Amino acid sequence: xxxxxGTDTYVATEDLMIAVNAALTLExxxxxxxxxxxxxxxxxxxxAKALARPLLExxxxxxxxAQQGLYEYDAVSRLRDSQLGDERVxxxxxxxxxxxxxxxxxxxxxxxxxxxxIDKADIEFPNDLLQELDRMEFFVYETGETVxxxxxxxxxxxxxNEKELPDAFLRRCFFHYIKFPDKETMKEIVEVHYPGIHKExxxxxxxxxxxxxxxxxxxxxPSTSELxxxxxxxxxxxxxxEVLRERDPKKLIPPLHxxxxxxxxxxxxxxxxxxxxxxxx
Numbered sequence: 407x408x409x410x411x412g413t414d415t416y417v418a419t420e421d422l423m424i425a426v427n428a429a430l431t432l433e434x435x436x437x438x439x440x441x442x443x444x445x446x447x448x449x450x451x452x453x454a455k456a457l458a459r460p461l462l463e464x465x466x467x468x469x470x471x472a473q474q475g476l477y478e479y480d481a482v483s484r485l486r487d488s489q490l491g492d493e494r495v496x497x498x499x500x501x502x503x504x505x506x507x508x509x510x511x512x513x514x515x516x517x518x519x520x521x522x523x524i525d526k527a528d529i530e531f532p533n534d535l536l537q538e539l540d541r542m543e544f545f546v547y548e549t550g551e552t553v554x555x556x557x558x559x560x561x562x563x564x565x566x567n568e569k570e571l572p573d574a575f576l577r578r579c580f581f582h583y584i585k586f587p588d589k590e591t592m593k594e595i596v597e598v599h600y601p602g603i604h605k606e607x608x609x610x611x612x613x614x615x616x617x618x619x620x621x622x623x624x625x626x627x628p629s630t631s632e633l634x635x636x637x638x639x640x641x642x643x644x645x646x647x648e649v650l651r652e653r654d655p656k657k658l659i660p661p662l663h664x665x666x667x668x669x670x671x672x673x674x675x676x677x678x679x680x681x682x683x684x685x686x687x
Contacts (some may be wrong), residue, residue, distance in 0.1 A: 408457045416445070416452035417587075417594045425582035426453055426560075431579055435521075435539055435561035437571075440584030443629020446564040450520035453562065460517040461560075464506040466526045472534030475505040475521075476544050476553075498548050507538060511555040519559045524566040532575040540578055551614065553682055589616065599634050606647050610638055614660055618667075628666040636665035 410426040412418035418426075426449075428435035438446045453459035464475055484501045487494055494500045499679035504512075509517040524532060538544045563579065566570065587595060589612055596608055615636070619627045628636075639662045659676045660666060667673050 410453055410456050413452045413456050415598060417598055429580040430560055433558045435563050435579045437563045437579035437581045438584060439565050439567055441586060442566060443631045444582060444584040444586060447522050450518055451561040451660055454518040460513060460515055462510050462517050463470055463520045465522045466524055468528050470528050472531050477505050477508055477546060478503045479548050493509040502548060507647045508657050510559040517559045519561045521563045523566060524563050525565040529569060533572050535572060595630060610647050611640060618660060625671050626668055632666055636662060639665055
């Protein structure tokens, strides 16, 4: 059986590789949680690349219904075509749009199916998919056919914990929480994206980055993707490393902080901290 061991462009920790391979062995959906920016969505693409399988992506919105993942019947178009005398109306299949689960179940090569940010949908959404994900089949009422998976696709489901998922749904999944990368893992991630980057710049930038993440009261902690953007800016501006080492209370806000701090509350928090430091000094 195929095993996932990461890729050249994705640093997978040992426990993440174990989780992916466990889901493959058990033939159960893999539920991935973790704070934004930890690579949950990208994981599906990297697993597909590593296992040489096609990738199907179903990005969930607040308005998404479970039925859309199976199929949608366009009765309005059929009514309009019947009024116009279109020959297509005689075959109801012309008005059925296949959803991502239907595509995954009938694909020529067993795919990876990403159901991204499942917690954005209605609370009943996961329950409405229970049987289909469990049995890997569903019934099409309009045509009287049963669509059954030729082989079980690996279903990777991501969640940002905006809503609690039902227990019945959780029981059917293999669960993994992606922890925020530690400094050593983050160095590997940076090296993958910026091969040969100045090691001293990375060391000082990482120290400052993790210090920012530890500031009490921060509304949104900067993520991996924001660190990578920040490093790109630092390299482009060719700022001296000494600027990052500086611990002047008057300059508590990191240089080019717009890449790290993404709302005015957090910027104001750093400004207040700098003001308090100046008063104390």
